[in-house]
Amino acid sequence: MVRYPAPGRRTPARMRRFSRASRCVGSTRELAGSHTLIQVAFTMARKVFTVLLILLTASGAARADVRTWKDTTGVYNIQAELFAFNDEHVVLRRPDGSLGMFPIEVFSDSDRDYLKSEQAQKASSANLGDKQNWKLKGDTTIVGNVVDYTKRDMIIQRRRGRVFVNDRQFTDLPPVYQDIVRQTVGQIEDVPNMDAASFDAWVLKQRGQPRTFSVEGVVMELQDGNEYVIPFVLFDPSELRLLRGGWDEWLEAHQDYESRDDESFRLQATAAAMHRQQELSNEIAMAQYNLNLIRSGITSLWEVTLYPARGNPASPRWVQVTGRDSRAATATALQQNPGFVSGPVRKIR
Known part of the structure; x- marks a missing residue:
């Protein structure tokens, strides 16, 4: 026990x-x-x-460092990282994510030397070269890089039992472009999800008469390395707003190939930014650099960001104005640029 x-x-x-x-x-x-x-x-x-x-x-x-960029006078400066550049323009990204495009010639020798560096080349190539996924209507996606705007006629006609698109036999077109042609006709003619059978039926209804469609859109380099026209009517509205941002300026350039080239580069950079910076809410601003104002010696100089008001097809702007304070500078900027609303303001000196 x-x-x-x-x-x-x-x-x-x-x-x-x-x-x-x-x-x-x-x-x-x-x-x-x-x-x-x-x-x-x-x-x-x-x-x-x-x-x-x-x-x-x-x-x-794939990113460049935030650095201080200075103009040739040393007065104008901006804290930003390099996003992209070509032979004539550079796109800079501020710390708040906003982007602006400048002529390279306004910047100092040291900044232009930086653009020749391997780091700058890699950063720009990485941003512009990444493949982009674009959402089209009908919950479809296309992978490719937007490289330019375009406006051209697409003529479809049935001759001798064969269908031709701009004098090229339809069946000889790459399969991806055959689908683009069908979907474009479907959107314009209000035939949803046009497939091969419904396209053939539509062609037969034309009784051999040529149909001409004025196509406005972008040129896109697809994964096969070839460039194709993707009409605006095919894009999902969520993608279209920023893509069309520089369209009116591009159209207004007419035979001014230099201006058209400027808008083409801005489009490329905007497209790249949309896919690297998903929260991008505005297209790339045009920096309106005013050398005379910079050199004037005025001690109260401001840079005002302006966004186009509803119905204004123009691009955002970074404009330089004088004013005793930021409120006065904003009022001056709006007076000089009707049809815009104000955004961030920063003091230059």
Whole structure:
């Protein structure tokens, strides 16, 4: 029969030793378990840190550093990172994410030397070269890079039992472009989801008469390396607003090939920014650099961001004005640029 100590009586030494030993074993097990948990947590943290480091390194490789850009006078300066550039223009991105396009010639020699660096070349190429996914109507997606605007006629006619598109036999066109032609006709003629059978039926209804469609859209380089016309009518409205941003300026340029080239580059940069910066809410602004105003010596000089008001097809602008304070500068900018609303304001000097 086992006797337990009565309440109030001291526990025998042998039982006290057993109790201490039990507590030691338990503590050792808890310590070992805690040590194992610490090792696991440390290993997981190290793996997470490694993954984050790889991601940061990869993302940083395609980005240029934020730096101070200065004009030839040294008065005008802007804190921004390089987004893209070509032979004549440079697109800069401010820390707030807004983008503006400048003529390269306004910047200092050191900035122009920077554009010749390997870092600048890689950053621009990475931004402009990434393949872009574009959402079209009907929940379809097309992968390619937008490179230019275009406006041209598409003539469809059935002759001698064969269908021709701009004098090229329809069946000789690449399959991707056959689908673009069908979907374009379907959107214009209000035939949803036009497939091969419904396209053939539509062609037969024309009884050999040529049908001419004036197509406005963008030129896109697809994954096969060829360039195709993608009409605006095919794009989902969520994509179309920014894509059409410089369309009116491009049309107004007519035979001014230099101006058209400017708008083409701005379109390329806008398209790239839309897919690298998903929160992009406005197209790239045109920086209206005023050298005479910079050189004037006026001590209260401001740069005002202007956005086109509803119904105004113009592009955003960064304009330079004078004013005793930011409110006065904004009022002057709006007076000089009717049809716009004001955005951020910064003091130049």
